Amino acid sequence: MTVDEGQPGYARHAVEVFAEELDEFLAAVMAEAGEHADPADLTGLDEPFERRVLGTAGTRGMLGIGLPDEVPAGPWLRAAFDFAVAAHDAPLVDTAVTLAGFSVAAFANEEQHAFFLPRMTGGELTMCVAYSEREAGSDLRALSATAVEEGGGYVLSGVKTLVTGAHKADWCCTVARTGPLGSAAMTMFLVDMAAPGVRVVRRPTMNGWTLDEVHFDAVRLPPGAVLGEPGRAWRQLAAALRAERSGMFHLGFARHALDGLRRHLRETGGGDPVSRDAFAALEVDFTAGVRLACRALSADRGSSDAVAQASMAKVFATELLQRIAQEATEAAGHQGMIHAPLFAPEPAPAAAGGRFAWEYLERVHGTIGAGANELQRDTIAQAGLGLPTARRK
Ligand SMILES: Cc1cc2nc3c(=O)[nH]c(=O)nc-3n(C[C@H](O)[C@H](O)[C@H](O)COP(=O)(O)OP(=O)(O)OC[C@H]3O[C@@H](n4cnc5c(N)ncnc54)[C@H](O)[C@@H]3O)c2cc1C
Known part of the structure; x- marks a missing residue:
């Protein structure tokens, strides 16, 4: 970051050191990017290269550094990460830790934490977020995807639209209606993209990339798929979306x-x-x-x-x-x-x-x-x- 106004003293040094390290790392990996172009894909780079950059950043401890409560200077370090990654055109913004990471870190139970966080911050596992629907964008309370309790778990049905990077994500963080009444009846779920009934359709965007439609055709979810509290997705979503907005x-x-x-x-x-x-x-x-x-x-x-x-x-x-x-x-x-x-x-x-x-x-x-x-x-x-x-x- 170029301006440190307002940074608490304890954060300033950490942010400076981290930003310098990131700049050096990103300049080196992106020097090779031209050989890995994939113009139709999100980020413009091929997936093996993206995965390699992600894995290296993970191994070097650069991912998820600003997740809730991890370190006191976390939000500043994450801001430095977001800034540097974008300034270098590096393929680390969307499906890595950035979008779903906040929700997983903030709302996962112990078992989910232990499974997802090390893999996400290690750059091994990518997760898209699929909230929007054709009739539920700005007003997510209008969403119509449903998750019906059955046999101790849930059956998830519906279509999500405009999803970033679903075609190459391993997991998906989504939200569905679990009761009839407004925002109080929405629940967040973590869904394995390889589960039977999950289907991704890629739609071209105006700059030549793709955004995805994710179809959930009666996907059977185990009870452990719920992220956070059943029926509390509205509050969780508000917190997660705010975290995207620095x-x-x-x-x-x-x-x-x-x-x-x-x-x-x-x-x-x-x-x-x-x-x-x-x-x-x-x-x-x-x-x-x-x-x-x-x-x-x-x-x-x-x-x-x-x-x-x-x-x-x-x-x-x-x-x-x-x-x-x-x-x-x-x-x-x-x-x-x-x-x-x-x-x-x-x-x-x-x-x-x-x-x-x-x-x-x-x-x-x-x-x-x-x-x-x-x-x-x-x-x-x-x-x-x-x-x-x-x-x-
Ligand atoms: C590049 C891209 C990536 C995306 N990635 C994801 C993703 O990964 N996961 C995901 O779930 N979604 C994603 N989305 C969807 C995004 O979150 C929605 O586009 C957004 O929530 C707006 O919804 P909408 O497109 O249905 O527009 P609408 O809700 O139909 O809004 C259209 C316009 O109407 C106006 N408007 C709407 N409501 C009001 C209001 N109350 N007051 C005043 N004006 C209003 C605004 O100008 C708004 O821009 C992505 C979208 C884009 C373009």
Whole structure:
């Protein structure tokens, strides 16, 4: 991380050392990435390479370092991890520990802890999260997947959509309705992706990658598949989604994109006055974004201030990323329109090798995923500014 404002003294040294080690490690492994391109896959790299990077990071103790209560500086170390991984385009953000790790660490029972955590943090086991459904995205209370108790376990049925990396995940953390009444009747489950009745359908996204549909066709789950308390998924989900929102990995992507824009402007004679002005303003906003993220990390965990700060950091970072992508394509003119996949073996005959157009398409989702920005602004109004709950029509 580039700004340490608000870091407690005990965290500062640990974060600096960790960030330096990560930078060195990621620069070395990503130097080989070009030989492992798989443009249609999530992260743009082939799965064996991803698994190798994951395994090495696990062996070096870099994964899951900020999971709840593990170490006092945990959230700062995790933020440093998120930032560095994104800034290096490394394939460690999605299906490794980041998404499901918080829920497993926070809500697993002793047996689940003993099985999953060492494997996840060791980089041996990947886990996707499958919450969203076609009619239940922002409003997860509308979900229709069901888990019906039977023979001491459950039978899980339903279809999850827009799942990141399900086609290569070993396990899945999901949520289903276990009773008829609203949010009080939702339960989280851990599902083996190799279990009979689990089927994954890959759907192409606009930047050429895939998101997955996960079909649960009467999947039989043992009683030990419940994660946390039956019927308490709503609260668990809220905590897990908040943990995704420091915004640091968006800022890592922003750093990468701004460096690309700076290179482009330098190589093309410094840019016209409008592009230079916009670029400088984006750098100012990047610094503000890092400060917002640090403020969110410093807020008292569990307080309504922390909730509002996390939402502010997420909104600012995801909108900044879109503005950078927009400015880069505009600064490059028609050369900014040519798209090339990430890690393309041959650079495209375009500005930044086609990266600007790729960024433009890729960064759309940040303002929608992990709680749409409209909902985050509502949270800021309520938890941060003390306004009453919004009236729903
Ligand atoms: C790249 C990507 C990866 C994803 N990965 C995963 C994953 O791994 N696992 C998973 O479970 N899901 C995943 N999702 C799904 C993601 O969580 C949902 O897209 C998100 O919850 C929004 O749901 P929705 O797409 O159904 O949009 P909707 O809920 O239909 O919302 C669409 C838009 O309507 C507006 N809106 C909605 N509700 C309100 C409101 N109350 N007030 C004001 N405006 C509102 C917002 O502008 C919002 O962006 C992913 C999505 C993307 C794009």
